[in-house]
Amino acid sequence: MSAALFALVIGAAVLLAGATLILLAHLAMRSRQERVLERRVIGDPTIRDEFSDTSEGEALKVFARGGQRLERLSDENGETGRLLLQAGWRGARARLLFYAFRSGMLLLAGLLALVLWTFGEGIKPLMLPLYTFALFAFGFLIPIWVLRSVAGTRRARMAREVPLFIHLLVLLFEAGLSTRQAFASLVREGRGVLPELGQEFEGVLRQLEAGGDIADVLKGLGTALDVPDLEGVLGVLRQVDKYGGEIREPLLEALAVLEERRGLDLRERVNLVSGRMTVVMVLFFFPALLIFVAGPAVVSILKAMADVAGGK
Numbered sequence: 001m002s003a004a005l006f007a008l009v010i011g012a013a014v015l016l017a018g019a020t021l022i023l024l025a026h027l028a029m030r031s032r033q034e035r036v037l038e039r040r041v042i043g044d045p046t047i048r049d050e051f052s053d054t055s056e057g058e059a060l061k062v063f064a065r066g067g068q069r070l071e072r073l074s075d076e077n078g079e080t081g082r083l084l085l086q087a088g089w090r091g092a093r094a095r096l097l098f099y100a101f102r103s104g105m106l107l108l109a110g111l112l113a114l115v116l117w118t119f120g121e122g123i124k125p126l127m128l129p130l131y132t133f134a135l136f137a138f139g140f141l142i143p144i145w146v147l148r149s150v151a152g153t154r155r156a157r158m159a160r161e162v163p164l165f166i167h168l169l170v171l172l173f174e175a176g177l178s179t180r181q182a183f184a185s186l187v188r189e190g191r192g193v194l195p196e197l198g199q200e201f202e203g204v205l206r207q208l209e210a211g212g213d214i215a216d217v218l219k220g221l222g223t224a225l226d227v228p229d230l231e232g233v234l235g236v237l238r239q240v241d242k243y244g245g246e247i248r249e250p251l252l253e254a255l256a257v258l259e260e261r262r263g264l265d266l267r268e269r270v271n272l273v274s275g276r277m278t279v280v281m282v283l284f285f286f287p288a289l290l291i292f293v294a295g296p297a298v299v300s301i302l303k304a305m306a307d308v309a310g311g312k
Helices: 003-042 058-074 079-086 092-119 127-174 179-189 195-209 214-225 228-243 248-311
Strands: none
Touching: 058 092, 079 092, 079 127, 079 214, 092 127, 127 179, 127 195, 127 228, 127 248, 179 195, 179 228, 195 214, 214 228, 228 248
């Protein structure tokens, strides 16, 4: 290794270490400021965070607190909180495990980078900083990718439950139940058929029992879950609760629009599958069929031509 390359690698390592120390110092300072602000507002010298009452180990809680501080630093729009709600990870233990996983991935990236710098003798010196950056980038992004995947899968499950949810609401309203009583019946008796939406409306019931307004609670639920079909139904319920009127017809109209939209989506999906199957048949089935049908004739012609050539 030339002296210039060696100096460049050492300089990159020093810069990386300095940036890491500055980031840790900033996180520590920000955490200290938040604790001071909490003490001023709450007036309690012993502030307890959301993980204090969990039964997990103290080391895991330290990792989770580090993940929370990282979220406050990098997520100013609150995306992680919305994704945790959409994934159904509302409990303190689930949130603790996610934030600990987030800190653990960064720690693993640091350990791998250290191993790379220590034992990566066959790697070009100029590539070491690039590999280190890639490790930390993946360590930072993988937890968010996992959370987005889980939240997207659960949103799809909730969207599939919306038509049955509308049918049950129509039946309950026709039986004379109010909106709150219908939600209570869905939570109490419909968890088997509406596992995801039943879990969400259990939280809605707790907010209503605590004195929350139905329109505000339903609006917050629709915004947090980000399921367009469900948000439309909740909008109908909010309007009926606010202005009154018949609720059966608006729900049935929303159900008809939803079923028509799903029919169009299903047709589009079938068309895509048909196109893919055509490509598969042209590439694989048609050559095999051609060989099976025309193969004996081609072999006979070649054999006859060989006999004629041999006779000459």
